Amino acid sequence: MRHVPFFRWVLTLGGVLFACSVWLYAAGAGLPEARQVDLTVVEEAADGSCTVRWEDPYQGRTREAEYQCDPGRSDLLKAPQYSDSRGYGWDTAYMLTEGPQRGNLEELAGGEQGLSASDVCLLSGASLIALGLVGGNLRALPRVLGVRARVVRRAAELSEAAARVVEDYERAVSVVREEGRHHGPPDGSRLVTGLWVLREAGPRAGETAAVARRLTRRLQVLLDDAAPAAGPRSRLRAGPVARSDADRAVAELRLLLADAERDGLAGRFAQTSVDLLRGQDAERAVLAATADFAREPHAYRLLLAEVAGPAVVPRRRRVKGVLRRRRPSGA
Template sequence: MTHVPFFRWVVVLGLIIFGASFAVYATAPEDPETKQVDLTVLSEESDGSCTVTWADPYAKHRRTGHYQCEPDRDPLLKGRAYDPDTGHGWDTGWMVTEGSRKGDLFVLGQDDAERDKAMDLSDDLIGLSLVVLIVGVVGGSIRSHYRLSGASPSTVRTARRLEQVTSRLAKDHAQAVDAVRVAWEPLRQSLVDEALGRVSVEELWHASDGGFDAAELRRCGTRTARDVLEAGTPVLSRMPGVQPGTAERLTSAAQTLADGAVRAGTGREILQRPDPRVADLLNALSVLVRVGPEGRAAAQKATELAALLSLLLDKAEPAADRRQMLRADAEERATAKHAVARLSQLLVTVEQRGSADQFTQTSIDLLRGPDADPAGIAARVDYETQPETYAHLLTELAIPEPQPLAVP
């Protein structure tokens, strides 16, 4: 059910009262259209109450009725009561010329008391409606001002632009890192194949605490640690001669050897090989080397900042538009105000450090990508000038961390 603010109801009440005032005013009695006619006074009291006749042009005959004559008119216009033939008096009156009362006599001002009463009531209602409307408008304005106190569309817009910049940089950096890992994968696999191909399955006995029959594994085609790693735990557990629980330990031992072989074989030696796969790797690494440690640090900071901005912007969404802030409930407004305050602090910090410009420039550098050189000549030349940088970056991005020893 939609909640309607209290002061909006107050304004509605004020409009209803104003409408009632207008209705009273519109229905107040009014003098009809009339025209003056001659009246023959048949009898007259001292207060002017008369019995008169007049010609009704609408009924096509003379009519007789009561009328309020003017008691102070000239005596010559009044009839002599003792003379029935010539004792008729004369006066003028007003005859209705419209509506259902057409042809009737009408005394001007006869409805003034009722009209004045209606006008007084209409005026009172107007005054009351103005008071109620003022209370509703002023109270609603104060309430709206309070509800809008946390709205800051400009802050949210600026934060959204920064979020776009940081998200773009985070995406560009992730793509550059993925390119290195994709280029490294075939070289990593060759190191694993070379190292584990020289380790027989019997040599895994102590590393895996036994639990398998090496001869049975050989008969199944699993002769080296490389075969063990390729087979994996599900296949090994179904082989003859492998005791329950041994397959996991056997696979883990082979994986440990693989990780060790990769760590031992990675470095300047592999990057100096005359191999097209090394050229691809150097090209991918050159992109990240070009942006430097500062650029990579900026990308990491942008990734963290993008996640934080995204979270705060979701919470600050009502504050992005004043109408949304007015429609939000108390909890949403409180959350939005807090989020806007956090966003303001972040924006000030970013501006003071000049981080936004650094984010943009780093993203541009990453978007340039590797040189259009499939042979990787330019990347290899650059590698020769700073081999340790390339080797360290490769180790950082592609080499798994050594696994901690299990505590028995």
């Protein structure tokens, strides 16, 4: 089940309404044109109710009417502080300049005309935007808290190190098996070099590769399940079931990482990979392998039989002047 982005749609709708409000305001919402004029405040109450006069150029006379002045304007603009010898105050208003009502004052402060379409869109859009932002963040918070990027990254690094060990060991073994089928006893330089690489890696190389192989398989399964916990974006996009599986996988990854750290697996993997890559310097490896084979040819034959199978080693072989008989398998 995937996450349903409810608050994202709420935020989108709020943005659309806000854009409509801006467009209506820019278009004027069908209101007639108006211009600002000076008012002479003849009388004024404490709540801003006034009697004002203004010059009406369309009727060519001075008009007087009730108006709602701004009670919060400076006292210097109110009578008797205003510098008018007649003791009047001062305010401004908007006068309509077109339509049948031209010359009348536009009642902006009185609120008698109610909310316009632009105001409704603005208030609705702002409310939906606030709801979408707050609700979306609150809903996303518990999902983001489940991010365990460090654990997933450490597990991925350990899986890569284990995969390298397996690859390096299988490459070294495949060289020995391939050359052993063609050349039989370890006489060819490529076969001797491959056996020398395995001898230098030590008897624990095969065990380390086996451990790495098992660990890689287990880590890959857990890393696939823990993918939603690798970062906030993947965590937010995952559904409830995927997040639950990720939490379980992260818990198991922690246990595996603790065991690996206790056993020093990361160091073992790195050292084994280095040992198995000794054959990369071909000239130096051939010289070292040839010298080592001359000292202990029997050890090379035993290792060849162990890696490539007993069929590539003769049953009777004279080594350093001593006749040796190969023990039957299972003896």
